[in-house]
Amino acid sequence: MLQLIEDDPWLAPYESDLNTRFNYFNEELARIENKYGSLINYAGRHHELGFHHDTSKKGWWYREWAPAAESLFLKGDFNDWNSESHPLKKKDGGIWEIFIPDKEGLKNFSQVKVQVKGANGTNDRIPAYTRYALQNPQTHDFTACVWQDKKKFPWTDKKFKLKEIKSPLIYECHPGMAQEIEGVGTFREFEENVLPRIKDLGYNCIQMMAVKEHPYYGSFGYHVSNYFAPSSRFGTPEDLKSLINKAHEMGMAVIMDMVHSHAVKNFAEGLNDFDGSGHQYFHEGGRGYHTGWDSKLFDYGKEEVSRFLLSNIRYWLEEFHFDGFRFDGVTSMLYHHHGEGVAFDHYDKYFKEGVDWDAIRYLQLANTLIHELKPEAISIAEDMSGMPGNCRPVSEGGVGFDYRLGMGIPDEWIKLLKHKKDEEWKMMEVWNVLSNRRQGEKTVAYAESHDQAMVGDKTLAFWLMDKEMYWHMRKDDKNLIIDRGIALHKMIRLITSSVGGEAYLNFIGNEFGHPEWIDFPREGNQWSYKYARRQWSLVDNPELKFEYLNNFDQAMVNLLKDNNVLSAQPAQLLNVDETNQVLIFERANLIFVFNFHPNHSVPDYEFWIPKAGKFQYLLNSDDPHFGGHNRIDSKTVVHTSFEKEGGDFLKIYCVNRTALVLKKM
Structure with a gap:
């Protein structure tokens, strides 16, 4: 019996389907090894x-x-x-x-x-x-x-150890919009101006978007035309290598946003109908076209298509020293219906209804190849369906990804901010959304990514503070809306990162509450770059409150990293108080206290903890350094008290709209 089924008895009715899927992969791998010697050779x-x-x-x-x-x-x-x-x-x-x-x-x-x-x-x-x-x-x-690295790029990243990154703290970024100028930034500018910021914040992994060539800049890099070519609008292949080399020297991994789920339909620039057959790289007819994305769909069952895509993986790992990939649109690949209009409310939806076995086999081969070439590489699936086993080893019956994106988490935050008053938030609902994930399958937690920052939506900062951000972000300007926004912005990010998964992701600029949205140049905005950039001057200005959020993000990331929070066992719930909207849990031997209430600050708030002792504050979101009101002395040492019937308890000042992290001394 496959390990995947042994670990999840609910999968037992689908043993035949999973065995068929597993054998389909193994038969293809055996054929490849017999004909080409190895999967690596096949991907050459x-x-x-x-x-x-x-x-x-x-x-x-x-x-x-x-x-x-x-x-x-x-x-x-x-x-x-x-x-x-x-x-x-x-x-x-x-x-x-x-x-x-x-x-x-x-x-x-x-x-x-x-x-x-x-x-x-x-x-x-x-x-x-x-x-x-x-x-x-x-x-x-x-x-x-024509391009070939004839001079051989002078790599100096041999000392970089990818295996030392146990828990990815991911900074998602787009090189073109990483500059403040109203135009397209370059790889070199990113290396010189942005890498030091990411390093200073404490992130250990960069996720780069839009690396491959794409004809329409506004596609965010998701309509790829030339799969082996770094986008020339950002610089030369050597410029990209220099960026990755520098990131490695700084101790940061670099993963690529890999788009193998579809391709640009453009005839002149891309692969569409290359040989005139109508179905060379893509499926024939309607099956080869994604109506929602207006793009072409690969035929993963064809050998030359499989070799093209697998060689693409090998090329970026070997030629550019990438450390892994975040695979875009995995849900679309897994199912013939692409997940459109489907509620994944039954296991039949994962194994019996509209499943694309060729695509699953391709993803299994892809993940096998990635880890053969670079065992510590990071492989992430953007899958909203939640297919069981997606992030389990292929040898156990899984698809082989290391992590899945926790896509339901940002949706829940938006729903809360959009539809409920603060006092209506239910702590148990927040906890369930953040902690509900498949056992044994790692999740990348995030409060917002580029998806939540695009035109048509709002960033968390904008949902919280909206137009007030234009007029009341000076430090000497007292404003209740801004106070609330800054407080909740910090709390949402800390609880998401500490409960939601085994890795954490932040989109460029969102760490300091970058205002507004992202809108790439298009006819509808007169081809303007005004909203396709990052205004670093806001966070660099010591007179503005953006600095507070940046300070907190830095402290939060380093707390997660220094205490190995994300590689620890999942968070254990200690206390839920719906009246005071208090949520308390333990992870990595740290005690996390969140008080989401708009005005209930509770003196001598008492709660049970698993171990007695003296506790010190590691992080206090109410600290003035983070834009807080300084209502707690972070130097205070808190002692447990012993209760005969209930065990050991801590007693603290539980301040409203504040997150606290304590550690036993």
């Missing part, structure tokens, strides 16, 4: 296809998979864009190839396209395995660039 297609310089023959090989194409011609600045002078020859398996001697002028950063003749006519296309593409600033068209 990028070493064969695309452009590769042959030093012995002094020239470039270019190879392309286009089984239905009638002819392919390479054209570019090296041959004055001649459409006939450099034809490719068709080989076995639908592979086309050509060799171009150095003397003909092809070199690193030469601009090229491949002319493909097929059933859909004759069209200029971007080679599928291109490693760099440039966008014309006038026409906005993309052109492929």
